[in-house]
Amino acid sequence: MSESTIQPVNTPALDVPVRSKLRFDNRYIAPLFITFILLVGHFSYGILESYERTALAIVAALITELVLGRIFYGKWLNLASAYISGISVGILLRSPAFWPFALCSVLSVMSKYVLRVKGRHLWNPSNFGICVLLFLAPETVASLSVQWGNFKWPLLVIWILGSIIIYRAKRFHISATYVVSFFAFAFLRSWITGDPVQAEIAPITGPMYQLFVFFMVTDPKTTVKSKKWQCIVVFFVAFVEMLLRLNQVVHAPLYALFLVGPTAMLIEIWLESRRKAVRAVAAT
């Protein structure tokens, strides 16, 4: 599930077979799925505070991507990832004001172009934008915490469908590791704090976690490369989240990913460069 891919649009060659032209592009699975979640959520329970704010977040992300892509890559980029960033902001950010939606989307997309090390960007875009706003403008914004029907069937549909889609995208192991870790840490927290275990499990039954599990922690561009380390990193995300929760941090999962994700990326980049250096020395 990619939110952060920066890829020029591929111009199909004239001799591409018709069958290939009709093949569904996997890049659009994520945008379609998140749109599905939004539509189900909204038409079942009216989760959107207003169409205008969500539309503003999406449009701001798309325009930022188009402009920056044109400036820095000289091409009109595929907008799938910007769309996901925008719609994630539109769903996950809650504010009665309009400006945070535009600002958050712009910052999210810009972070891909600014916060880069050795050609790779570090933060999941919408995670970055939302965390910045939550940290710097808490009097104006909050994250999605309750705005969803807390009933069973939409929950099951989204979890099952999400799991199937993410399995197709070969990222299921990340989500599964996170979910298992979350439950394990929930029991641990309950044991430490004495709070009912149901209270510790409660957050993952809410909509914010569905988006978090399917779209944020699985982002290929901001996760490490090896499957094993992807699982280890996401375990640490859950672990840091637990530490933050024990300190009563309301937006614990978002902040945990904000802290752990880029750290893991930097370590991987450093290890890669060191390996390259060693290989280069060996070659000479």
Place this chain on the structure above:
Amino acid sequence: MIRGKTARIILLIIFVALIATPVVLKRLSQRRAAAIAKTDPSTSLSRYGFYLQEVSQASHINFKHQAPTLDHRLDHIMPQVASMGAAVSVVDFNRDGWSDLYVTNSGEGSKNALFKNNQDGSFTDVAAELGIADLNQPGSGVSMGSVWGDYDNDGYEDLFVYKWGRPELFHNDAGQKFSPVSDKVGLPAWVNANAAVWFDYDRDGRLDLFLGGYYSEDVDLWHLRDTKMMPESFEYAKNGGRKYLFRNLGDGSFEEVSQKIGIDTRRWALAATVADLRGTGNQDLFIANDYGISELYFNDGKQFREVGKDTGVGFSPKSGMNASVGDILNQGRYSIYVSNISEEGVLIQGNNLWVPREGSTGDAIKYDNLARAMDVEIGGWSFGAQFGDLNNDGMLDLYLVNGYVSADRNLNYWYDFSKIAGGNSTIISDAAHWPAMDGRSLSGYQQKKVWLNDGAGKFVDVAQAVGASDVFDGRAVALVDLWNRGVLDVVVANQRGPLLIYKNNVAAENRWIDFELEGGSSNRSAIGAEVRLFWDGRQQVQQVSGGSGFCSQNQRRLHFGLGKTTQIERAEIRWPSGKIDKIEKPTVGQVLRIKESA
């Protein structure tokens, strides 16, 4: 195409500037707020046209609200469950021309109070001797609020007390005593209600009564069957109490007609008010619901229909805790104010100010939430609010009280609250799953809001400057001229806190006029009657209300501030019966007492 270093530096600068934007905006906002800091009365008077003095002790009012102690299985979250019941309603129960106050209490065995106005600035609690104090005995539930209305048109206001328990109706026997008539009129045995309003929905000249349930009526909060009595969702709950509409049959009894006439909802009602929103002459019903969307019922005279979504007010689910109406733009139309929850960094619902859209009228009326645009959006964990012209400048201002649970100042329950609130219904609906509060505060010690209407589309919070500086857990607020001076004083009922009387001191150069109406062929309380006042090229409409805000009722008398004008063009009175009286050039600075012809 620019790929160079320069482009990246420019991008970086823009990026940093954008990140700094929220900080800059916050600083600007803080600077504006600091400019309205606490000041002395004379400065407040010259700058804002009024100041408030808390005078409860001097008025011999020493009332402190007590909260109930519910089933022991709720002990761990008792402060937030037993968090309502402080309420105040204004009445002139003995028709002496001076407003009195009825205040509810909620501790088991605690007493409600009726503060009789001694006309000299002091008050005496006469509830016990008149028979309306002892309403909170174990087994009968505890009081949540009260509304006054003359249901039998005998000229004396009768008292309805709604409770988490057995609702009580008292007949006012000529201001000398009150007789319980609940059994006689056919009220239900048990309702967990937090909202009630008198109004004559069918315009037959007799007051009917709306009663809104909060917890389901089959829940006895002192003897729970199980702990699954919490809302099934934080924002989509439909497992609350049922609603009642008691139609006054005119023979001292009532018929419950809610389902028959189209009011059938189990959302968690916390406030209700009525107003003729479309100019039809019929009173429409607005319900602010906790854990869900608000509901608006258009009244077609005999039948109601829910139009919340169609009109725009029932779209976004929040935590509605107040419903009050006011002509804030002096355009002859009512806006509706609904309070919700805003807690920095956790939950920013924002309060709603539903203003009728320009050009939309009648059944096609639409509302836009202009709370942010008009700066009345963020009020903390907001409860009761009332519109009234506090400085007599001719524009309606807004007084808001707030604060949920003030316990340990250094410990906060919000993390745990947000954790459970997002959970699935099977988790959230069971009180046993809620983490213990352990003495922690939940949006406690909040500063109140006194939003002054600048007449140009903005409200400015001057609470600290004008002396509204308490930080109790405010629930109900009522506006009333307690000293018959032509100003609106403010009475605030606080949960687990004192009843506060803010005496208002208004700049003398601002004029006023009041209307005291008595129905003839309409209900005698004149509830639903409207006065439309025209002066200085302006107009303002106000209505006599049978309950508004949160668990409160303002004075029956309608108070208009006029600014510095010395002449009024005319006043138009539209009675619930449909009759219209016009008064040309009424004199300013007087209470006009007008009786409708029979």
